[in-house]
Amino acid sequence: FRRAIVAVLALALVAGAIYAIVAVLQRSETLVTGRCFAVVGSENHELATDQTANASLISAISVRRGLPPRAASIALATAMQESRLRNINYGDDAGPDSRGLFQQRPSQGWGTEEQVMDPIYASNAFFDGLVKVPGYEAMEITQAAQAVQRSAFPRAYAQHEGMARAFASALTGHSTSSLNCELRMPEAAGDPAVVVDELTTAFGRQAATVQGRSVQLEIGGTQAWAVAHWAVANAKTLSITQVDLAGQTWNREKRDGWQPSAAPTEAVIITVSAPAT
Numbered sequence: 001f002r003r004a005i006v007a008v009l010a011l012a013l014v015a016g017a018i019y020a021i022v023a024v025l026q027r028s029e030t031l032v033t034g035r036c037f038a039v040v041g042s043e044n045h046e047l048a049t050d051q052t053a054n055a056s057l058i059s060a061i062s063v064r065r066g067l068p069p070r071a072a073s074i075a076l077a078t079a080m081q082e083s084r085l086r087n088i089n090y091g092d093d094a095g096p097d098s099r100g101l102f103q104q105r106p107s108q109g110w111g112t113e114e115q116v117m118d119p120i121y122a123s124n125a126f127f128d129g130l131v132k133v134p135g136y137e138a139m140e141i142t143q144a145a146q147a148v149q150r151s152a153f154p155r156a157y158a159q160h161e162g163m164a165r166a167f168a169s170a171l172t173g174h175s176t177s178s179l180n181c182e183l184r185m186p187e188a189a190g191d192p193a194v195v196v197d198e199l200t201t202a203f204g205r206q207a208a209t210v211q212g213r214s215v216q217l218e219i220g221g222t223q224a225w226a227v228a229h230w231a232v233a234n235a236k237t238l239s240i241t242q243v244d245l246a247g248q249t250w251n252r253e254k255r256d257g258w259q260p261s262a263a264p265t266e267a268v269i270i271t272v273s274a275p276a277t
Contacts, residue, residue, distance in 0.1 A: 034236060036181040038166035045163040049181060049236045051085035052167070054101060054119060056233035059171035060202035061123045063226050069172045070137045075126055077157045077164035078102060078145040087119055094152050102126050102149070120201070141165075170229045173222030177248045177258035179229040183236050185253060190239030190272020195231075198238060202230060217268040224268050231270045242271040 036052035038045050047055065055076055062072040079085050082103035091098030097105050097113070100122045104110035115121045129148040130136055136144040141164065142157035151157075170179035192210045199206050199215075206227070209216045217227060228245045235241070235252060243250040247264035250257065 034181070034183050036179065036233060038163075038170045038175075039178050039180075040166040040169050040175055043162055043166055045166040047085065047163070047167065049183070051080075052179075052181065052233045053237065054079070054085045054087065055167050056171050056230045057119055057202055058101070058123045059168055060226065060230055061120065062127060062168075063172055063223070064202070064204050065124075065127060067127060067131070068137055069168050069174050071127060071130060072168035072172050073161075073164045074130060074136065074141050074144045075123065075164075076168050077141050077160040078126065078149060080160040080163065081145075081151075081153075081157050082149070087117065089117060171226060171233065173224065173226030173229065176225050176246070177250075179232050180250065180257040181232050181235055181252075182255050183252055186239035186241065186273040188239055188273070189275040190241070192270075192272055195238050195240070195270055195272060198234065199227065199230070203227065213272050213274060215270045215272075217270075219268060220266065227268050228270075231268070239273045240270055241273045242269075244269040244271075 034049040036047050058075050059072040079101045083101050087101050089099055095105050097107050099113055100116040101119055102122050104116040104122055106113050110116050110125055133147045141161045142155055145157040146154040169175040192215045195215050196208045206217055224245055228243050231240055231243045232250050241252045244261055244265050245268050247261050248258045249261040
């Protein structure tokens with residue numbers, strides 16, 4: 001009996017030590033690899049940070065063009081199938097000259113190699129093709145994607161529908177506080193002017209005001225949440241540490257997603273990291 005008690009106590013001590021070690025490691029910067037999540041209802045979809053940044057640009061261009069969220073969903077599913085949402089400079093056996101996010105082929109009239117490697121040009125070229133497809137909004141995502149791409153694997157786009165819908169809904173602003181990225185803290189200071197430049201590239205000119213380390217945008221509705229989620233999606237490269245909107249805040253250091261804010265604001269406020277002291 002005494003041996004059993006000793007064994008139970010030993011196991012309890014080991015379990016406690018393991019729990020403590022795991023808790024410490026979970027808070028350690030060294031284990032944060034960087035990943036992003038989009039949540040819609042009970043579905044939770046994950047992308048790497050570079051994939052999410054590309055998804056945010058594609059979605060922002062759809063918003064800028066005034067297209068419905070369905071267009072962004074179709075585009076994201078297409079780019080995920082074609083390139084894994086990465087701007088790659090090579091093709092495959094079926095299309096050796098395919099390039100870029102959408103694997104567009106210069107030999108098929110999509111543009112020059114330099115053009116299709118430009119994510120902005122490539123995204124606009126895809127949407128140019130999509131809007132010419134009659135009734136694309138009512139089509140299955142894979143059917144609409146195939147009408148533009150004419151792939152050798154026409155049903156392959158369907159496997160990315162859940163991810164595409166979740167990220168498109170967040171990045172077009174139709175799902176609020178639904179995109180979260182878990183990141184290490186920045187190693188370099190952020191520059192609000194660069195944030196404004198990148199915002200302008202993605203969405204067009206915005207009424208942005210720089211105040212210290214923050215960029216403030218007096219916008220509302222779905223546009224506000226599209227910009228807020230764009231900021232989270234690009235937080236890694238732009239050294240963004242906090243985003244505030246409509247009584248919600250995303251804090252990079254806390255890594256707990258969007259939380260109620262102590263200082264509610266109707267403006268979008270994007271804050272970058274401070275210079276090292």
